[in-house]
Amino acid sequence: MKYHPIDSKLYVKNRKNFMAQMESKSIAVFNSNDIYPISADSTMPFQQARDILYLSGVDQEESMLVLFPDAPDKKHREILFVRETNDHIAVWEGEKLTKERGYEVSGIKNVQWLKDFDKIFYEIMTQAETIYFNTNEHYRANVETETREDRFIKKTKAKFPAHRWAKSNPILQRLRSVKDPIELEIMQQACDITEKGFRRVLDFVKPEVWEYEIEAEFMHEFLRNRSKGFAYTPIIASGNNANVLHYIENNQQCQAGDLILMDVGAEYANYSSDMSRTIPVSGKFTKRQREVYDAVNRVKNKATKMLVPGAYWKEYHVEVGKLMTSELLGLGLLDKADVKNEDPDWPAYKKYFMHGTSHHIGLDTHDYGILWEKMEANQVFTVEPGIYIPAEGFGIRLEDDLVIQDKGEPFNLMRNIPIEAEEIEDLMNG
Structure with missing residues (x-):
């Protein structure tokens, strides 16, 4: 990123405001955008999905945010998942978020590698009754491409059919419209x-x-x-x-x-x-x-x-x-x-x-x-x-x-x- 670091207290506040409006015993999940292909090995420049950015400050692909304010285990109330970095990635793509850097950017103490998402998510879903899916309901939206969020919703509905579903978008429409x-x-x-x-x-x-x-x-x-x-x-x-x-x-x-x-x-x-x-x-x-x-x-x-x-x-x-x-x-x-x-x-x-x-x-x-x-x-x-x-x-x-x-x-x-x-x-x- 070219821009100067942003104070993580913004994202701490945004998550607090969002979670205050969630139903009891509910989980909300937010996904980063894909990197979209053009042709051959060419891709569009990455643009982060605005909702996960608004709630975490994470401006990186292959990231997920989970909010579970009523989690029995306090460490599961906010979890950030990021792609595991290594020396090879550092050489070819440059710096990616470490767990420590993920905390500095977002203010989230529990930062996990994305490869561990399914295991942790299954555990907390057994403790929840409702899941908030993040769909795009902007009045001008016209989305023909299947997004990372779409794939997650499809997979989660198939795996957890007995849970109730809710929408995060109405909460975000109100929160994001009033600026800090x-x-x-x-x-x-x-x-x-x-x-x-x-x-x-x-x-x-x-x-x-x-x-x-x-x-x-x-x-x-x-x-x-x-x-x-x-x-x-x-x-x-x-x-x-x-x-x-x-x-x-x-x-x-x-x-x-x-x-x-x-x-x-x-x-x-x-x-x-x-x-x-x-x-x-x-x-x-x-x-x-x-x-x-x-x-x-x-x-x-x-x-x-x-x-x-x-x-x-x-x-x-x-x-x-x-x-x-x-x-x-x-x-x-x-x-x-x-x-x-x-x-x-x-x-x-x-x-x-x-x-x-x-x-x-x-x-x-x-x-x-x-x-x-x-x-x-x-x-x-x-x-x-x-x-x-x-x-x-x-x-x-x-x-x-x-x-x-x-x-x-x-x-x-x-x-x-x-x-x-x-x-x-x-x-x-x-």
Whole structure:
């Protein structure tokens, strides 16, 4: 890992909070991700399953976490299983967790080799009545690959058919959505790295640069600041490319007079940042571009103030839609007849702003959080309105990451990243 060590007290607290919500005489098990193959002997870079990471801090393949708060033997209440390391592995793959290092990272005293899992697991399952399986129930999940977790569930159901089954996901959805101060500090670091990348790009962009060259500038700055790179596939969309919401080819040349919509964010210690900025290739907005830009920025600023404890995600989006409708009327993109005759299920503003305004962010870019429950302090949301006008050859999106506060306006983790049009022009022409 490139990132600095994280205080294990975060994971001690996370496990305590999770176990407090488990049924009596129950066990919960969490698996690391697989290393996924590409072809021949090639593999994707390893990405740890976020739930075992959240509960243990272990960022390594072939790891398992077992929680059994009512275990008769105290040493079985928390058990971390890691792959046994040896000199051969050290030479070919580098350092892996020893039992001692596993304790330092996680705060779990009982660290065992993975080869002993079946024997220990059988013993404690005879003392338990319920097992929590960790399934992915995120509202955007679309998983076609069988995971390590899936295989474990299938095997355990076959071996222990008389046990009751429960779901860990609803507990994790709530816990992970509310961030600990340590997590907020890590997310701030991710946002600060993103800021460095953006300032580098403002100094780099000029007519005839290529979108992939801009992507490379971001990646250079991210890597040199201990990030693995992008938290998600970056969007560098010049001109009309910005009107393709998930444009990721990043293979076109940026022309004078065009705008570039950049939706990028650095990861740090597996936590995401998520930023959108739209800048002029030539260093100055046209009058029309500036009108639309300022309209998007006004919607973003007003929407931000609505992220308060007790608000509901669905109602919030309805209110943001009203703000956007007003701005689109002012820009002449909608008229009163469009609004009067709109379909309530697809309001008139959706012609120019067709995506949502906010999502949870944290260990995942689209992080865990139960959308039909009230917003809470220390949840982190993006705010990302946009206006997309294919007929005029540009689209604009602006996005920051906001921490909901007990009182007052949210705290902006991206407060230092330039967003006002004048500042962007000044920096590009300085």
